[in-house]
Amino acid sequence: MKIGLQLYTVREELAKDFEGTIRKVAELGYEGVEFFHYFDRTAEQVKALLDETGLVAIGAHRPYTELLENGEAEIDYLLSIGSRNVIVPYLSEEQRADWDAVTDNLKKLGKQCADKGAVLLYHNHDFELTEKKDGQPAFDFMYGTVPAELLQVEMDTCWVYYGGYDPVEYLGRYAGRTPLIHLKDMKTREDGSAETVVLGEGVVDLKSIITASEQAGTEWAIVEQDECARDPLESIADSMKWLKQHYIQGGTIHG
Known part of the structure; x- marks a missing residue:
């Protein structure tokens, strides 16, 4: 697997200095970046x-409503910067x-993505695991209803864990359909909420997830930290640094 960064992690820095932050x-x-916003830059500039x-x-993570209303423009922009992966990042209640x-x-x-040579993925939080549809987690209903050729998995392994399920089991369940994962660590606060932390500083079994991701055929492990204490x-x-100390050999992860 290759290592990327979800740029949402450095959103405030991007707003102040987009180009400088990307260079950093x-x-x-990091070998790649996953966008969520383009900060008024054209596809040519990016x-x-x-x-x-x-x-x-x-x-790129792009808002669900934006994709529904302006899907063609969103896909074209992404293809212009060299990527095929159009990602639905979140659904409101x-x-x-x-x-x-x-x-x-x-x-x-x-279908719109496939017709243009792009791929649609969905990025989960915990609610897809905790909310049920037809007696199963909404996560499984969604991927069982939409065929793989129309929807691939971007598994946020930390949110699967926080949702009460085993990320390793889920990676095995969706092997061959999960080209991207979010690699994220967390601690549980006293109120039960999740606090995202630097890799290796939390309770998520990252080693097992990395191994399972490799076995599932995942191409990119994308680091994301929703909120940073420092x-x-x-x-x-x-x-x-943690990844280099534990897993990276010759630029790629080896579990």
């Missing part, structure tokens, strides 16, 4: 920056009140 991510040893830094555009409507929309989006650039540097 590359300097830290592609030039990626070419300069040697970073790969892994994909209102949006997921009707899982049948969600799966119908995902089929349409998946400076985000320092946090992603420490996560990379």
Whole structure:
């Protein structure tokens, strides 16, 4: 697997200095970046920056409603910067009140992506595991209803864990369908909520997840830290340091 960064982790830094932050991510040893916002840069500007830094555009998290309303433009932008992975990042409570409507929309989006040579993925949180549809986790209903050729898995392994399920088991269940994972660590606060932390500083069994991801055929392990207790650039540097100490050999992860 290759190592990428979900840029949401450094969102405040990007807002202040987009180009400088991207260059710093590359300097830290990340091989690719996953976008969530383009900060008013054109596709040509983003592609030039990626070419300069040697970073790969892994994909982009784009709002569900934006994809439904402006799917063609979103797909075209992403293809222009060198990526095929269009990712639905989140569903609001209102949006997921009707899982049948969600799966119908995902089929349409998946077909739209496929017709243009792109791939649609869905990124989970914990609610897809805790909310049930037809007697099963909504996660499984969604992927069981939308065929693999129209929807691939971007498994946030930390949220699977926090949702009460075993990420290793889920990676095995969706082997061959999970090209991307989010590699994330966490601690549980006194109120039961999740606090995301630097890799290796939490309770998630990262070693087993890395091994299971390799076995599942995952291509990219994408580091993400939703909230950082210390400076985000320092946090992603420490996560990379942990990966280099434990798993990275010749630029790729080896579990």
